Amino acid sequence: MFTSAPPPALETEGLTRRYGRRTALADCTLRVPPGRVVGLVGPNGAGKSTLLQLACGLIAPTSGAVQVLGARPGTRLDRVGFVAQDTPVYATLTVAEHLRLGARLNPGWDAAFAQRRVGALGLDPKQRAGRLSGGQRAQLALTVAAAKRPELLILDEPVAALDPLAREGFLRTLIESVTELGATAILSSHLLSDVERVCDHLIVLAGGRVQLAGDVTALLDAHHRAPAPPPGADVVHGAVVRGPLPAGDGLHGARAEGASAAGPVRLEELVLAYLRDGAR
Numbered sequence: 001m002f003t004s005a006p007p008p009a010l011e012t013e014g015l016t017r018r019y020g021r022r023t024a025l026a027d028c029t030l031r032v033p034p035g036r037v038v039g040l041v042g043p044n045g046a047g048k049s050t051l052l053q054l055a056c057g058l059i060a061p062t063s064g065a066v067q068v069l070g071a072r073p074g075t076r077l078d079r080v081g082f083v084a085q086d087t088p089v090y091a092t093l094t095v096a097e098h099l100r101l102g103a104r105l106n107p108g109w110d111a112a113f114a115q116r117r118v119g120a121l122g123l124d125p126k127q128r129a130g131r132l133s134g135g136q137r138a139q140l141a142l143t144v145a146a147a148k149r150p151e152l153l154i155l156d157e158p159v160a161a162l163d164p165l166a167r168e169g170f171l172r173t174l175i176e177s178v179t180e181l182g183a184t185a186i187l188s189s190h191l192l193s194d195v196e197r198v199c200d201h202l203i204v205l206a207g208g209r210v211q212l213a214g215d216v217t218a219l220l221d222a223h224h225r226a227p228a229p230p231p232g233a234d235v236v237h238g239a240v241v242r243g244p245l246p247a248g249d250g251l252h253g254a255r256a257e258g259a260s261a262a263g264p265v266r267l268e269e270l271v272l273a274y275l276r277d278g279a280r
Protein backbone atom coordinates (compact mmCIF):
# COMPACT_ATOMS: atom_id res chain seq x y z
CA MET A 1 0.00 0.00 0.00
CA PHE A 2 0.95 3.70 -0.28
CA THR A 3 3.05 3.33 -3.42
CA SER A 4 2.78 5.78 -6.31
CA ALA A 5 4.37 9.01 -7.49
CA PRO A 6 3.27 11.69 -6.95
CA PRO A 7 1.63 10.40 -3.79
CA PRO A 8 -2.12 10.72 -3.28
CA ALA A 9 -3.23 13.83 -1.42
CA LEU A 10 -5.08 11.57 1.01
CA GLU A 11 -5.01 7.81 1.35
CA THR A 12 -6.72 5.75 4.04
CA GLU A 13 -7.08 2.05 4.59
CA GLY A 14 -9.53 0.58 7.07
CA LEU A 15 -9.39 3.88 8.95
CA THR A 16 -11.50 3.70 12.11
CA ARG A 17 -11.98 6.15 14.96
CA ARG A 18 -14.03 5.46 18.06
CA TYR A 19 -14.99 7.73 20.92
CA GLY A 20 -15.68 5.32 23.77
CA ARG A 21 -18.33 3.00 22.40
CA ARG A 22 -19.37 5.41 19.64
CA THR A 23 -17.82 4.75 16.23
CA ALA A 24 -17.37 8.08 14.43
CA LEU A 25 -15.61 6.59 11.39
CA ALA A 26 -15.61 2.90 10.43
CA ASP A 27 -13.31 1.01 8.06
CA CYS A 28 -12.77 3.95 5.73
CA THR A 29 -10.71 3.14 2.64
CA LEU A 30 -10.15 6.02 0.23
CA ARG A 31 -7.68 7.40 -2.27
CA VAL A 32 -7.75 11.04 -3.35
CA PRO A 33 -5.34 11.82 -6.24
CA PRO A 34 -3.45 15.13 -6.08
CA GLY A 35 -4.81 18.22 -7.84
CA ARG A 36 -8.46 17.59 -7.02
CA VAL A 37 -11.17 19.70 -5.43
CA VAL A 38 -12.92 17.19 -3.21
CA GLY A 39 -16.43 17.56 -1.83
CA LEU A 40 -16.96 15.69 1.44
CA VAL A 41 -20.68 15.39 2.10
CA GLY A 42 -22.93 13.61 4.55
CA PRO A 43 -25.56 14.27 7.21
CA ASN A 44 -24.84 15.69 10.67
CA GLY A 45 -22.74 13.25 12.67
CA ALA A 46 -21.65 11.32 9.54
CA GLY A 47 -17.96 11.47 10.48
CA LYS A 48 -16.79 14.27 8.15
CA SER A 49 -14.99 16.34 10.80
CA THR A 50 -13.54 13.16 12.26
CA LEU A 51 -12.03 12.21 8.88
CA LEU A 52 -10.64 15.73 8.37
CA GLN A 53 -9.16 15.83 11.88
CA LEU A 54 -7.51 12.44 11.32
CA ALA A 55 -6.06 13.78 8.05
CA CYS A 56 -4.61 16.78 9.89
CA GLY A 57 -3.15 14.66 12.67
CA LEU A 58 -5.28 16.40 15.30
CA ILE A 59 -6.63 13.04 16.46
CA ALA A 60 -5.19 9.54 16.13
CA PRO A 61 -6.90 6.56 14.50
CA THR A 62 -8.27 3.78 16.69
CA SER A 63 -7.20 1.40 13.92
CA GLY A 64 -6.31 1.49 10.24
CA ALA A 65 -3.92 3.74 8.35
CA VAL A 66 -3.93 7.28 6.96
CA GLN A 67 -1.36 9.15 4.89
CA VAL A 68 -1.42 12.73 3.68
CA LEU A 69 0.80 13.74 0.72
CA GLY A 70 2.60 10.45 1.25
CA ALA A 71 3.47 11.15 4.89
CA ARG A 72 2.03 10.58 8.34
CA PRO A 73 -0.56 13.28 9.21
CA GLY A 74 0.86 16.17 11.21
CA THR A 75 4.45 15.68 10.03
CA ARG A 76 4.33 18.23 7.17
CA LEU A 77 2.33 21.08 8.66
CA ASP A 78 3.90 23.57 6.24
CA ARG A 79 2.32 21.69 3.32
CA VAL A 80 -1.18 21.40 4.77
CA GLY A 81 -3.60 24.25 5.49
CA PHE A 82 -6.54 23.51 7.78
CA VAL A 83 -9.55 25.57 8.72
CA ALA A 84 -11.64 23.92 11.43
CA GLN A 85 -15.42 24.14 11.54
CA ASP A 86 -15.41 26.91 14.16
CA THR A 87 -12.96 29.00 12.02
CA PRO A 88 -10.55 29.73 14.86
CA VAL A 89 -8.88 33.12 14.96
CA TYR A 90 -7.13 34.95 17.80
CA ALA A 91 -9.79 37.28 19.24
CA THR A 92 -7.33 39.82 20.64
CA LEU A 93 -5.12 40.04 17.54
CA THR A 94 -5.95 42.42 14.72
CA VAL A 95 -6.36 41.37 11.10
CA ALA A 96 -2.89 42.77 10.29
CA GLU A 97 -1.38 40.90 13.25
CA HIS A 98 -2.86 37.64 11.92
CA LEU A 99 -1.06 38.23 8.64
CA ARG A 100 2.22 39.08 10.41
CA LEU A 101 1.93 35.92 12.54
CA GLY A 102 1.20 33.88 9.41
CA ALA A 103 4.30 35.31 7.71
CA ARG A 104 6.48 34.48 10.72
CA LEU A 105 5.21 30.91 11.10
CA ASN A 106 5.06 29.84 7.44
CA PRO A 107 8.12 29.71 5.18
CA GLY A 108 6.01 29.72 2.00
CA TRP A 109 3.81 32.67 3.09
CA ASP A 110 2.42 34.69 0.16
CA ALA A 111 2.16 38.19 1.65
CA ALA A 112 0.90 39.77 -1.57
CA PHE A 113 -1.94 37.23 -1.83
CA ALA A 114 -2.93 37.78 1.83
CA GLN A 115 -2.93 41.59 1.44
CA ARG A 116 -4.93 41.34 -1.76
CA ARG A 117 -7.57 39.10 -0.16
CA VAL A 118 -7.93 41.27 2.93
CA GLY A 119 -8.29 44.34 0.68
CA ALA A 120 -10.84 42.64 -1.58
CA LEU A 121 -12.85 41.51 1.44
CA GLY A 122 -12.90 45.04 2.84
CA LEU A 123 -11.50 43.89 6.20
CA ASP A 124 -10.00 46.67 8.32
CA PRO A 125 -6.39 45.63 9.09
CA LYS A 126 -6.65 47.37 12.49
CA GLN A 127 -9.83 45.55 13.56
CA ARG A 128 -9.45 42.93 16.30
CA ALA A 129 -10.59 39.49 15.11
CA GLY A 130 -12.92 39.17 18.11
CA ARG A 131 -14.89 42.14 16.77
CA LEU A 132 -15.37 40.71 13.27
CA SER A 133 -18.66 39.11 12.21
CA GLY A 134 -18.83 35.30 11.99
CA GLY A 135 -18.50 35.42 8.21
CA GLN A 136 -15.59 37.87 8.35
CA ARG A 137 -13.79 35.63 10.87
CA ALA A 138 -14.25 32.71 8.49
CA GLN A 139 -12.85 34.78 5.63
CA LEU A 140 -9.81 35.73 7.73
CA ALA A 141 -9.15 32.11 8.74
CA LEU A 142 -9.44 31.03 5.10
CA THR A 143 -7.10 33.80 3.95
CA VAL A 144 -4.45 32.75 6.49
CA ALA A 145 -4.76 29.07 5.48
CA ALA A 146 -4.60 29.80 1.74
CA ALA A 147 -1.69 32.30 2.05
CA LYS A 148 0.48 29.48 3.36
CA ARG A 149 0.27 28.21 -0.21
CA PRO A 150 -0.30 24.66 1.01
CA GLU A 151 -0.26 21.60 -1.22
CA LEU A 152 -3.37 20.40 0.57
CA LEU A 153 -6.06 22.68 1.89
CA ILE A 154 -8.50 21.03 4.29
CA LEU A 155 -11.63 23.04 5.00
CA ASP A 156 -14.37 21.92 7.38
CA GLU A 157 -17.59 23.61 6.23
CA PRO A 158 -15.72 26.68 4.99
CA VAL A 159 -18.64 28.54 3.48
CA ALA A 160 -21.33 27.88 6.10
CA ALA A 161 -21.08 31.37 7.61
CA LEU A 162 -20.64 33.28 4.36
CA ASP A 163 -23.34 35.22 2.55
CA PRO A 164 -24.17 34.00 -1.01
CA LEU A 165 -21.99 36.59 -2.74
CA ALA A 166 -19.04 35.96 -0.42
CA ARG A 167 -19.52 32.21 -0.89
CA GLU A 168 -19.39 32.55 -4.65
CA GLY A 169 -16.26 34.74 -4.39
CA PHE A 170 -14.56 32.41 -1.94
CA LEU A 171 -15.20 29.30 -4.06
CA ARG A 172 -13.91 31.08 -7.16
CA THR A 173 -10.71 32.13 -5.31
CA LEU A 174 -10.33 28.61 -3.99
CA ILE A 175 -10.48 27.10 -7.48
CA GLU A 176 -8.06 29.72 -8.82
CA SER A 177 -5.47 29.06 -6.11
CA VAL A 178 -5.84 25.27 -6.35
CA THR A 179 -5.42 25.41 -10.13
CA GLU A 180 -2.48 27.84 -9.94
CA LEU A 181 -0.62 25.76 -7.34
CA GLY A 182 -1.62 22.33 -8.59
CA ALA A 183 -2.82 21.87 -5.01
CA THR A 184 -5.64 19.73 -3.60
CA ALA A 185 -8.57 21.01 -1.59
CA ILE A 186 -10.88 18.87 0.52
CA LEU A 187 -13.97 20.68 1.73
CA SER A 188 -16.88 19.37 3.73
CA SER A 189 -20.19 21.00 2.96
CA HIS A 190 -23.92 20.57 3.31
CA LEU A 191 -24.45 22.73 0.23
CA LEU A 192 -24.72 20.25 -2.62
CA SER A 193 -25.11 22.99 -5.22
CA ASP A 194 -21.68 24.38 -4.22
CA VAL A 195 -20.17 20.90 -4.36
CA GLU A 196 -21.71 20.35 -7.79
CA ARG A 197 -20.27 23.67 -8.99
CA VAL A 198 -16.66 23.34 -7.83
CA CYS A 199 -15.76 19.76 -6.96
CA ASP A 200 -14.34 17.17 -9.35
CA HIS A 201 -14.05 14.45 -6.69
CA LEU A 202 -16.68 13.31 -4.24
CA ILE A 203 -16.77 11.48 -0.91
CA VAL A 204 -20.18 10.62 0.58
CA LEU A 205 -20.16 9.57 4.24
CA ALA A 206 -23.13 8.38 6.28
CA GLY A 207 -23.15 6.68 9.65
CA GLY A 208 -19.33 6.80 9.74
CA ARG A 209 -19.04 4.75 6.53
CA VAL A 210 -18.06 5.68 3.01
CA GLN A 211 -21.15 5.30 0.82
CA LEU A 212 -19.61 6.53 -2.40
CA ALA A 213 -16.23 7.98 -3.44
CA GLY A 214 -14.45 8.84 -6.65
CA ASP A 215 -14.13 11.11 -9.64
CA VAL A 216 -17.40 13.03 -10.15
CA THR A 217 -17.60 12.47 -13.92
CA ALA A 218 -16.90 8.74 -13.53
CA LEU A 219 -19.52 8.44 -10.77
CA LEU A 220 -22.15 10.25 -12.86
CA ASP A 221 -21.32 8.08 -15.88
CA ALA A 222 -21.66 4.95 -13.74
CA HIS A 223 -25.27 5.73 -12.73
CA HIS A 224 -28.48 6.73 -14.44
CA ARG A 225 -32.04 7.61 -13.60
CA ALA A 226 -34.78 5.11 -14.40
CA PRO A 227 -38.19 6.04 -12.97
CA ALA A 228 -39.39 2.52 -13.81
CA PRO A 229 -36.29 0.36 -13.37
CA PRO A 230 -36.48 -2.98 -15.16
CA PRO A 231 -36.61 -6.14 -12.99
CA GLY A 232 -33.15 -7.02 -11.72
CA ALA A 233 -31.82 -3.44 -12.05
CA ASP A 234 -29.22 -2.50 -9.42
CA VAL A 235 -31.25 0.27 -7.75
CA VAL A 236 -29.42 2.55 -5.26
CA HIS A 237 -32.55 4.33 -4.07
CA GLY A 238 -35.67 5.71 -5.75
CA ALA A 239 -35.03 6.12 -9.45
CA VAL A 240 -31.22 6.07 -9.24
CA VAL A 241 -29.71 2.94 -10.72
CA ARG A 242 -26.11 1.69 -10.73
CA GLY A 243 -24.82 1.18 -14.27
CA PRO A 244 -24.42 3.52 -17.25
CA LEU A 245 -27.44 4.82 -19.13
CA PRO A 246 -28.37 1.99 -21.51
CA ALA A 247 -27.70 2.82 -25.17
CA GLY A 248 -30.73 3.15 -27.42
CA ASP A 249 -33.23 4.28 -24.80
CA GLY A 250 -33.84 7.42 -26.84
CA LEU A 251 -32.49 9.76 -24.17
CA HIS A 252 -28.93 8.52 -24.25
CA GLY A 253 -26.52 11.43 -24.00
CA ALA A 254 -29.27 13.97 -23.43
CA ARG A 255 -29.68 15.93 -20.20
CA ALA A 256 -33.08 14.86 -18.89
CA GLU A 257 -34.89 17.80 -17.33
CA GLY A 258 -37.92 16.45 -15.51
CA ALA A 259 -37.51 14.40 -12.34
CA SER A 260 -39.73 11.75 -13.91
CA ALA A 261 -37.66 11.38 -17.10
CA ALA A 262 -35.15 8.59 -17.67
CA GLY A 263 -31.64 9.85 -18.30
CA PRO A 264 -28.38 10.86 -16.69
CA VAL A 265 -28.32 11.64 -12.94
CA ARG A 266 -27.35 14.97 -11.47
CA LEU A 267 -24.82 15.06 -8.66
CA GLU A 268 -27.36 16.19 -6.07
CA GLU A 269 -29.71 13.36 -7.02
CA LEU A 270 -26.86 10.84 -6.84
CA VAL A 271 -25.72 12.02 -3.39
CA LEU A 272 -29.26 11.98 -2.00
CA ALA A 273 -29.84 8.45 -3.35
CA TYR A 274 -26.71 7.17 -1.57
CA LEU A 275 -27.57 9.02 1.64
CA ARG A 276 -31.09 7.54 1.63
CA ASP A 277 -29.64 4.13 0.81
CA GLY A 278 -27.15 4.51 3.71
CA ALA A 279 -29.92 5.59 6.08
CA ARG A 280 -31.93 2.38 5.62
Ligand SMILES: Nc1ncnc2c1ncn2[C@@H]1O[C@H](COP(=O)(O)OP(=O)(O)OP(=O)(O)O)[C@@H](O)[C@H]1O
Nearest residue numbers: 019022023024042043044045046047048049050051
Ligand atom coordinates in the same frame (compact mmCIF):
# COMPACT_ATOMS: atom_id res chain seq x y z
N1 LIG B 1 -14.79 14.52 20.74
C1 LIG B 1 -15.80 13.67 20.59
N2 LIG B 1 -16.22 12.91 21.62
C2 LIG B 1 -17.23 12.02 21.49
N3 LIG B 1 -17.90 11.83 20.34
C3 LIG B 1 -17.54 12.56 19.27
C4 LIG B 1 -16.47 13.51 19.34
N4 LIG B 1 -16.34 14.08 18.11
C5 LIG B 1 -17.27 13.51 17.33
N5 LIG B 1 -17.99 12.60 18.02
C6 LIG B 1 -19.09 11.78 17.48
O1 LIG B 1 -18.65 11.17 16.29
C7 LIG B 1 -19.68 11.19 15.31
C8 LIG B 1 -19.18 11.90 14.05
O2 LIG B 1 -19.01 13.26 14.35
P1 LIG B 1 -18.39 14.31 13.29
O3 LIG B 1 -18.19 15.61 14.01
O4 LIG B 1 -17.21 13.69 12.64
O5 LIG B 1 -19.59 14.42 12.24
P2 LIG B 1 -19.81 15.45 11.03
O6 LIG B 1 -20.15 14.63 9.84
O7 LIG B 1 -18.66 16.39 10.91
O8 LIG B 1 -21.12 16.22 11.49
P3 LIG B 1 -21.65 17.74 11.21
O9 LIG B 1 -22.13 17.78 9.78
O10 LIG B 1 -22.78 17.87 12.17
O11 LIG B 1 -20.52 18.68 11.50
C9 LIG B 1 -20.90 11.85 15.97
O12 LIG B 1 -21.75 10.85 16.42
C10 LIG B 1 -20.30 12.63 17.11
O13 LIG B 1 -21.21 12.71 18.18
